[in-house]
Amino acid sequence: MSWIPTYHERNLNHLKDLGPNTKVKANQWYQWCIDNKVDVLIYETIRTVATQKTNVDQGISQTMKSYHLVGQALDFVPIVNGKADWNGYKKHPFLTAIEQAEQLGFESGHRWGWDSPHLQYNYKGYGTDKTLDAIQAKINVVSTPKNYLEKDDSGTSVKELQVLLRSAGYNIMADGDFGPATEAAVKSYQKANGLTVDGIAGTKTLTKLKSEESKKGEAELNADYKKDAAPSPRFAEAQKWVKENGISDGTYPQRPVTREEVWSMLYRMSKAK
Ligand SMILES: [Zn+2]
Structure with a gap:
């Protein structure tokens, strides 16, 4: 069996939301990552207008004309030893992955100097990726996983859920088995966040967990851009x-x-x- 990224199911779930031509390219890129054992988490693709508005207000995004709104962008973070490395973009193999994406036609936010997670596929311009190019039609994407997790489920997606719960402060084991402890953590998280308390990690619970995790990471990254920010000596004055x-x-x-x-x-x- 071939190597599988730590967050494979999450990655697939996000990739499927992209515009058709962007998806083809993004899948090719992701396949390259798999073939080269480059571990990444694709933590966001499509974004709602409301989310984008919040991001702009919080300074996480700069514009309402985000390629995320039209399914032409993805955000990823390097994964090192199973954990997000928000400083990993400058290093190989992740820089190589960015170069690979550029070869496939993506524009990289890393080159802008301030949005390293971001890869956007301009296609024929903003908001143009709506129907699939006939030429691009044949592609490789792996099956879509089921979009909720419940007691007695097991596998990598359960493990991902457990990792998310851990980063939300629940001290459970990330063993890939959805047992009573995981169920209790899900219920407690749902209760704390005004979600239906059913112990099933469905779309709403998962989305909430993921968006909190990536917000945290992006905030760290943003703080880093600021402090990294010693100017070249001749501009210091x-x-x-x-x-x-x-x-x-x-x-x-x-x-x-x-x-x-x-x-x-x-x-x-x-x-x-
Ligand atoms: Zn982005």
Whole structure:
């Protein structure tokens, strides 16, 4: 049997939500990861307008024109020894995986300098990936797993659930068997989060667990971009100046700037004396 990524079922579940042509490319990329034993978690693909709005408000996303809204983007995190490594993008083999995605036509947020998890497939432009290209029609995706987990289930998806519950603070074993302890943890999580308390990890429970986990990771990553942020020596003085004069907080030295941000900085400069 071939090697299987730690979060295989979750990855498949997310991949299936992509636009048809993006899905073909994303599946090819994922297959490359499997063939090369590059462990990744694809933790988000399609996103609702409401979620995107929250992300923009929280500074996690920069734009309402997200390729996630139209099924043309995925976010992944390197997995090292079964755990997310939010600093792993610069290292091989994950950088190689990003290069591989680029060869398949993806644009990588890692190259933008501030959205490393992000891979987007522009296809014929924003929101164009709706029907499958005839040429792309034959593809390889593995079967869709069932979308809920209950007592006496076992396997990798149960293990993933247990890992999520552990990261939500439940001290259970991640052994891949959905026993009484796992059921109790699911019920307790559901109760704490205003979900139906049935001990079955269905779409709502799973989505909630996953989104909390990735939010945590992205927040860490975001904090990292900020603190990583010593500018090149010849810009240090300018950085100090913009901070002291309230023109910019001096974070994200390598990140591209939007026109809106330029306007704000000029505006704040005109107010500074
Ligand atoms: Zn993204």
